[in-house]
Amino acid sequence: MERLFITGIGTDVGKTLVSAILTEALQADYWKPVQAGLTPTTDAATVRGLVQNPVSHFWPERHRLQLPASPHAAAAAEGLTLRPEDFELPATHNHLLVEGAGGLLVPLAPGFLLADLAQRFALDVVVVSRNYLGSINHTLLTLEALQARGLRVRGLIFNGEPTPATEEFIAEHTGVPLMPRILPEPEVTPTMVSRYAAEFRTWFGL
Numbered sequence: 159m160e161r162l163f164i165t166g167i168g169t170d171v172g173k174t175l176v177s178a179i180l181t182e183a184l185q186a187d188y189w190k191p192v193q194a195g196l197t198p199t200t201d202a203a204t205v206r207g208l209v210q211n212p213v214s215h216f217w218p219e220r221h222r223l224q225l226p227a228s229p230h231a232a233a234a235a236e237g238l239t240l241r242p243e244d245f246e247l248p249a250t251h252n253h254l255l256v257e258g259a260g261g262l263l264v265p266l267a268p269g270f271l272l273a274d275l276a277q278r279f280a281l282d283v284v285v286v287s288r289n290y291l292g293s294i295n296h297t298l299l300t301l302e303a304l305q306a307r308g309l310r311v312r313g314l315i316f317n318g319e320p321t322p323a324t325e326e327f328i329a330e331h332t333g334v335p336l337m338p339r340i341l342p343e344p345e346v347t348p349t350m351v352s353r354y355a356a357e358f359r360t361w362f363g364l
């Protein structure tokens with residue numbers, strides 16, 4: 159069974175889109191442990207709206223915080239201090255995708271980072287990298303931080319406008335497995351998600 163933590167090189171890089179594609183590809187369950195910002199919608203609701211298979215189960219967030227900010231600040235604004243022991247991995251026998259918030263070292267509380275959750279639950283990691291000037295550095299830093307923590311990279315996904323010089327450098331320098339890339343799409347729809355899901359099923363050997 160795949161137990162995957164979906165992280166990215168920052169916020170807004172496409173983790174939720176990738177989560178929808180992987181949820182559909184694996185008919186996996188999906189869990190967003192901490193949602194910071196509830197309007198106009200949540201990541202779980204977005205993924206649910208993009209996935210069509212009847213198997214995936216959407217586990218409720220452990221914390222739903224109003225403020226679209228770093229989770230540690232969104233929690234503090236509500237008088238909460240999140241603690242590692244508050245979180246339990248959903249009890250499922252299905253594949254499970256766990257979506258982070260922002261990048262790998264985003265804080266949930268003082269001394270408690272999203273990476274700690276991935277370690278606590280021994281999840282393999284999928285890294286989403288979106289191309290922008292500066293994304294090489296952010297991608298390499300993320301991969302080094304994963305390596306330093308002993309977290310296994312299941313795959314790296316490039317999302318957005320292809321930039322061969324960037325992608326080739328990162329692939330050669332790090333040797334991480336590459337998953338299929340995602341192009342800039344005119345619209346994010348269930349049909350588009352299902353098209354990419356087919357490519358990912360092949361990548362997983364399904």
Ligand SMILES: Nc1ncnc2c1ncn2[C@@H]1O[C@H](COP(=O)(O)OP(=O)(O)OP(=O)(O)O)[C@@H](O)[C@H]1O
Nearest residue numbers: 169170171172173174175259260318341342343346
């Ligand atoms: N390849 C793509 N083509 C078109 N739109 C995209 C693509 N990738 C991401 N987007 C859009 O960019 C926005 C940000 O993507 P997404 O919500 O997946 O980021 P995220 O990494 O999950 O952010 P967060 O840290 O808030 O969870 C969304 O509106 C999404 O639909």
Ligand SMILES: C[C@H](N)[C@H](N)CCCCCC(=O)O
Nearest residue numbers: 169194226227228259260264
């Ligand atoms: C609100 C946003 N969309 C994400 N859910 C949280 C991003 C936190 C980023 C914190 C940081 O790295 O400075």
Ligand SMILES: [Mg+2]
Nearest residue numbers: 173174201257
């Ligand atoms: Mg998201």
